[in-house]
Amino acid sequence: MTGRLYLVPVPLDFGTLRADASPPPLTEVLPQQVLETAARLPAWIAENAKTARAFLKRVHAVVPLQQPLQTLAIRELPRPPKGGTRTIPPEVLDALLAPAVQGQDVGLVSEAGMPAVADPGAEVVRRAHELGIAVVPLVGPSxxxxxxxxxxxxxxxxxxxxxxxxxxxxxxxxxxxxxxxxxxxxxxxxxxxxxxxxxxxxxxxxxxxxxxxxxxxxxxxxxxxxxxxxxxxxxxxxxxxxxxxxxxxxxxxxxx
Structure with a gap:
């Protein structure tokens, strides 16, 4: 059986807070179900692994991660070519989704808000459908x-x-x-x-x-x-x- 691709929303504050500002509590912008799902996922696809880890650290403060952060597999989307339209080769998408094909649930995150909406993660979602991977969108801010x-x-x-x-x-x-x-x-x-x-x-x-x-x-x-x-x-x-x-x-x- 294949795993599922979870579209995990993140807060809208990443990269927008001044140095002396505190981020809003995750529980004010994300439902408990999202935090619990994020805490158990072993594999992730993200635009930026550093940002994804920062998000997961905040999740851990509310719902402890089921495995140490450093053991999670976080794969990055490739950078878009300068001056060109982003198109991720199928073989790259397949590599990103390999854990799901092998039976693991995978989370997809954006830099802010909902993944795959005004976001390159849409290509990952399309390829998941082509590979027969179930896609599960979670509730969060857009x-x-x-x-x-x-x-x-x-x-x-x-x-x-x-x-x-x-x-x-x-x-x-x-x-x-x-x-x-x-x-x-x-x-x-x-x-x-x-x-x-x-x-x-x-x-x-x-x-x-x-x-x-x-x-x-x-x-x-x-x-x-x-x-x-x-x-x-x-x-x-x-x-x-x-x-x-x-x-x-x-x-x-x-x-x-």
Missing amino acids: SLLLALAASGMNGQSFAFVGYLPVEDGARAARIRELEALARRTGQTQLMIETPYRNPALMQALLAHLRPDTRLSVACGLTLAGGWNRSQSVQRWKLERPGLPADIPAVFAIHGG
Whole structure:
């Protein structure tokens, strides 16, 4: 019998906390079932083994791991090629999933939030299905869905469009394209940016969106001091709130 691939959510605070800040207790953001499942898994697939170990240390403080951390098999996803689209060769995916094929349960984790959502782990999940490995998603935070729910925008029809172009002209064109789509279809458009570019993206959105277009920003979700706000571009321009350049944010636009 094959093992199962568990999609294990992690907190949204990794890489976002200042040196003097304490992370929120795991029990505030993850159900007990997730912690108990994570504590018993012998094998893991992660973007970064160091981050995965840090997560498991926090799990151990709540639910003791069933075997020592240093004995767990943590395999890393390969780094994406520069300037290219990530495609992990089947033989690499097979090596990552080998413990499951051999009968062990395996955990898949992202750097933050839900694995395989806006995350390269999706390729692992697809290969697991092809190999006949059962996939078990566990309950946990997803910044995209939390931001959408808090936006008051259309939750019946929405699209996550990822990162916008960095070059000014291409970014402006993409913003106008997404705005036109949102107005024509009523579909909410969700996007993210590398945190240090948050202020630049916000400035571009305010410069190129129509005044009556609705813009939502959710920043530092589930963290102490996290916030979200959803209002017209015109009102955003009047208030001009500062946007941190070191905390992840989710941006959303809607036709109004």
